[in-house]
Amino acid sequence: MPDTYAILREADCRLDLDKASEIMGPYLGLAKAEMLQALHNSPGILANHVEYDAARDISKALILAGMPCRVVHDDHLILVPAIPRVTIRGMAFTEEHLVFRSVDWEGHIPWQHIRLLDIVQEVEEKVEIVSVIEGNREGHSKKPERKAHFEVSVFLEIVCSDPVLRMRIDRSLFRYTSTGLKMHTNREMNFRALCIALHMRSPEALIGPGFSWLSKGNNTHHQNGNTLKKFENFATWLLTVEA
Known part of the structure; x- marks a missing residue:
């Protein structure tokens, strides 16, 4: 190096x-x-x-x-681990531990070892070509037109110490019923309730800028500007200054 x-x-x-x-x-x-x-x-x-x-x-x-x-x-520098290959699909809460499960692995983490909670968005531009019909006195014709929209994927990032561990929850894929929390009428409310429950059980954990955005009542699908790059910078900083 x-x-x-x-x-x-x-x-x-x-x-x-x-x-x-x-x-x-x-x-x-x-x-x-x-x-x-x-x-x-x-x-x-x-x-x-x-x-x-x-x-x-x-x-x-x-x-x-x-x-x-x-x-x-x-x-x-204590680098935050790379993005996990699979996201966490289910969780259970005990008095002393967060119990987590994914397709490939499972385990438990003491609540006091959760050091950072943050919400990260990955925004992807999707482009499709559509046909637009144009007409005049001589007839009609189809003209291809580029139509773009943005898809926002939302992740809850959990960074732990002893050992350094990074877990990810995909807002759209997580099985909220696994937590035993009260279920709400839509995914956004369930995701918000999960975030609040985790923070209540790990009050010493820092919350990153994306999590702070959520805690102010903003919808997680509204772009919050907390990119993956920002999150990984902040998480590496936290792990290093606390070492």
């Missing part, structure tokens, strides 16, 4: 995106607008693969500007 470093905000850091962009951009060779966009996608790890001298100088400048942060060798 190259000898490069990451810059992580401290847990109590309130990042001023505009000011941080002005500080970091020149060191990283990015225009302010580019740096601002990069920071929007980096809620925990502000930058990585940075040479040591630049990482040290950026960190010092951010701290002097009232944004506490730290420098960590890239090798020392």
